Amino acid sequence: MAGQPLHYFQMWSLVQQNYNGNLCNDATFMSVVSQELLMAIFWEETQFANIRQRQFDHQDWLKRWNAPPPQTEEEKKKMLPGNHAIAFGQVERETLGRIKALGPDKLDGLIAGKSGKDVDLKTIDLAILDDDGKGVQLSWRYLQYLYGSGIKNKLSLVKAYGGNPNLAQIPPEWLNCEAIQKGYQQLGPINYVDKDMRQNMRLLAGAFWIARHNGEFMRAFGVNQEEAAKIGAPLRAIATNGNKGPNANPNLVADLRKFVMETVGARA
Numbered sequence: 476m477a478g479q480p481l482h483y484f485q486m487w488s489l490v491q492q493n494y495n496g497n498l499c500n501d502a503t504f505m506s507v508v509s510q511e512l513l514m515a516i517f518w519e520e521t522q523f524a525n526i527r528q529r530q531f532d533h534q535d536w537l538k539r540w541n542a543p544p545p546q547t548e549e550e551k552k553k554m555l556p557g558n559h560a561i562a563f564g565q566v567e568r569e570t571l572g573r574i575k576a577l578g579p580d581k582l583d584g585l586i587a588g589k590s591g592k593d594v595d596l597k598t599i600d601l602a603i604l605d606d607d608g609k610g611v612q613l614s615w616r617y618l619q620y621l622y623g624s625g626i627k628n629k630l631s632l633v634k635a636y637g638g639n640p641n642l643a644q645i646p647p648e649w650l651n652c653e654a655i656q657k658g659y660q661q662l663g664p665i666n667y668v669d670k671d672m673r674q675n676m677r678l679l680a681g682a683f684w685i686a687r688h689n690g691e692f693m694r695a696f697g698v699n700q701e702e703a704a705k706i707g708a709p710l711r712a713i714a715t716n717g718n719k720g721p722n723a724n725p726n727l728v729a730d731l732r733k734f735v736m737e738t739v740g741a742r743a
Contacts, residue, residue, distance in 0.1 A: 477607050480524040483679060483695050486563075490514060493611035498584070501619060507629055508618050515652035516614060516636070517563040519645060519687040523695055524563065525610035527600070531559035536568055536600045561600050563607075564614030564636075572596055574620045581620040585612055630721060650721035651714040652686035658714075658731045665736060673697065674739045681706025685714065709734060 481489070490510045499505055517523055538557025545553070560567045574581055575591060582591030586602055586609075603609045618636055626632045633646035659678065680696035684707025692703045713731055716724035724730060 477605050486523040493608045494615050504622050511656040512653040515649040515686040518683045520565040522690045525607045527561050528559040562610040562613045566613050566617050578620045581616045647721045648686050654714045655682040655710050658727050661728045662732045681710045685711045
């Protein structure tokens with residue numbers, strides 16, 4: 476049901492269904508923005524929930540058209556009346572207006588039967604919040620718009636998406652979370668001493684702790700926040716090569732494999 480926070484596996488399945496080569500025909504872009512990166516963004520922004528920014532509703536959304544426009548230069552510098560963010564990745568209303576004006580093709584197919592230039596910005600928030608698939612697509616379509624505008628560097632791309640200079644430390648952590656998720660997929664066979672699925676969920680929760688330390692880990696991963704932190708802190712150190720920055724560890728997979736084996740009591 477749209478608007479309900481999702482479990483990790485529900486979110487992962489939804490991302491796979493709504494960000495793939497059938498929907499996005501730009502393979503070069505997809506080599507930069509991965510499904511794992513979207514997962515990191517969605518956990519940090521909303522804990523896997525297709526929702527509005529808190530304390531806003533549809534009437535606030537409509538203030539762009541209904542409220543008096545800013546008059547003074549000081550007013551023009553402020554956020555326009557009622558502007559707020561929506562969906563799993565919290566894309567802002569004014570961002571959608573900018574995409575429609577400057578890159579409408581990035582919205583093609585988001586609303587069934589409509590090209591991007593014809594979408595109704597007054598009601599698009601309702602359509603997106605009523606459909607979790609659209610809630611996923613909104614983020615990669617915005618990232619694709621930014622990529623098409625010339626922001627090709629991955630770190631610069633996520634910083635432009637994050638857009639808040641007061642929270643500049645957050646987008647790099649999305650990349651660290653992504654790196655651990657993708658690293659897990661390259662570990663090769665590991666013989667777990669404990670066959671319980673909970674071991675895997677501890678490792679996943681730790682990866683996502685990097686993107687967001689607080690949150691409902693028990694709901695999303697079946698692991699409490701304290702346990703996620705115990706796993707997450709050393710995972711972040713591996714991803715950043717001792718705090719040298721995202722993608723700074725040339726031995727990430729080997730270091731990650733060693734950590735996983737030691738952590739879960741595995742045998743080679």
